[in-house]
């Protein structure tokens with residue numbers, strides 16, 4: 202398969218990916234309350250091929266991630282200072298009081314759960330106590346943050362711990378452009394380490410990451426999913442790469458990023474759920490209306506079809522729609 206060659210990236214592009222440049226292109230940060238989650242969401246997701254479960258996601262407000270991935274816009278939902286001890290516990294208590302209980306919980310902090318600047322280590326026992334009733338606790342973390350806190354936190358509650366990692370892509374040029382600061386070897390090592398501790402793995406995979414040509418992007422998602430499956434990942438979520446953080450707009454000008462379409466996401470999910478016996482694959486439907494190639498007539502039915510495929514992990518028939526998008 203031909204690809205944009207990372208050895209042909211110009212010096213201008215490579216220097217444009219520096220931390221300084223990526224941060225300089227950012228817009229305004231949100232004004233967040235350090236004692237409240239930025240959002241709480243309750244939704245169904247597949248728990249295995251053929252079963253579903255209710256999951257509560259608490260979007261915790263804490264310190265910004267110490268990495269600086271080119272495509273990331275999660276810094277908007279973070280604080281510039283280290284998280285004050287006690288604030289994450291207050292946020293979680295508030296979420297559990299105000300939203301109905303679910304069997305599973307995601308604690309997503311727009312950073313790395315095992316970075317003590319974002320989630321103070323001193324808060325982990327109380328967080329674990331609050332999570333005692335959940336069957337599964339899902340947190341997000343960078344593959345190179347592998348410290349003792351992971352095993353310690355896992356031992357603090359009875360449910361299963363699952364660590365979600367942004368694998369994004371195995372496309373070599375795209376990995377360079379994304380500045381993820383880990384190699385595929387690091388990702389495999391992290392999976393092995395977590396597996397040895399009996400901790401489940403989840404991964405985020407980008408559709409049409411920068412440096413991927415539109416006609417090849419579905420194939421690269423499938424290759425990346427295959428890599429995740431080989432590494433024992435339990436669930437992969439396909440996320441359409443989005444603009445909006447300044448650097449993605451800059452990569453668009455460099456002709457290195459092309460916004461993905463709804464049709465590509467449908468194609469990806471349809472093919473992916475057929476490929477793997479055990480690994481769950483879902484499409485992230487957040488901001489679906491921002492994708493190219495849909496209109497007011499087809500967006501709703503196409504969203505519902507993706508929701509059905511996400512939940513059932515089975516292909517669903519396409520409706521005949523009265524528009525010219527598909």
Ligand code: SF4
Pocket residue numbers: 266267268269270273274275276311312313343367
């Ligand atoms: S590691 Fe995750 S949170 Fe941190 S910059 Fe990268 S994508 Fe964003």
Ligand SMILES: [Zn+2]
Pocket residue numbers: 494495496497498499500524525526527
């Ligand atoms: Zn349409």
